[in-house]
Amino acid sequence: MSEHLRSEVRGGLGIITLDRPKALNSLDHGMVLAFERQLREWAEAPEVRAVVVRGGPRGLCAGGDVRSLYTGADDDAVRFWADEYRLNALIGAYPKPYIPLMDGITMGGGLGISAHAPKASGSVRVVTERTVVAMPETRIGFTPDVGMSLLLANAPGELGTHLCLTSGQAGGADAIHLGWADAMVPAEQLDALVDALAEATAADSWMAAGADDVVASFAVEPPPAPLAEVRAWADDAYAGDSATAIAARLEELAASSGPHADAAAAALKELRSVCPFSVAVALAALRRSPKLGSLEAVLEQDLALGTAMVARPDFREGIRALLIDKDGAPAWNPARIEDVDPAEVSAAFGP
Structure with a gap:
């Protein structure tokens, strides 16, 4: 496990915590590989019935560690992206409820580890009143990656095009409107939500669809999306x-x-x-x-x-x-x- 990625199982809930606060939980190569290993292990573990991914008070994840790519060789960057995109594909087809807590800054690679969570497996993508989402790659001479061009293209009308080309930012209510998130939970309730999910997944009566019910019990009506x-x-x-x-x-x-x-x-x-x-x-x-x-x-x-x-x-x-x-x-x-x-x-x- 990477020094910047912590994992535990509580009840029947696997919990991954990104822990690189000085870099706003930006993903380095070791974090990506450790993330993938943990998800693959839990996918095969019957005692793990759902997975939560969370960050810290400032954000879930600000994206990939582009500072390291600045100083590295081109081949190193390509290898990083190949491994990161394999993780994104794994998340997009994950067989168990995958519940990302998109609190605070959730940009670039942060959306790659959250927005693709599949509804088919009972996943629920959670935002808060502090959420800030963006794909700011045109600002650094890159292009929106981690599969997000698909979600940008599928956003209502040309909103995805607007955000993509201008590297624009949006809030939690906007993320739901764009189709990148499913529910809004107050930030102060996230710890209680994780506790409730751990308790629910430990029960013999747990069903994958139960993640929706647990999240709904903490969710609030989002404000109008600007x-x-x-x-x-x-x-x-x-x-x-x-x-x-x-x-x-x-x-x-x-x-x-x-x-x-x-x-x-x-x-x-x-x-x-x-x-x-x-x-x-x-x-x-x-x-x-x-x-x-x-x-x-x-x-x-x-x-x-x-x-x-x-x-x-x-x-x-x-x-x-x-x-x-x-x-x-x-x-x-x-x-x-x-x-x-x-x-x-x-x-x-x-x-």
């Missing part, structure tokens, strides 16, 4: 397969005197600040992913894209500007969405 109102302008602005056309529509809307001009202007500002090549690749991935037929196929696409993106200078330049030097001034190449070569975008997807 993202729901964004559809009034985003569905039209983000339609189609051209990032250049999307930027042009946002510029037109921002320059109008309409009620959504300010929101469009804010979105355009974010779109112009993130990596242009990443925007084009991310949009293409969103349009392709629903046609691939399975989470596993999307993860294979993610690995091809990761292999291509890590070899580009934008990837390390984005990490430098955001996390290393923190100057917030990345020098993207190309510098504008309009200058991205469509042939290079297609080549990133591999043969």
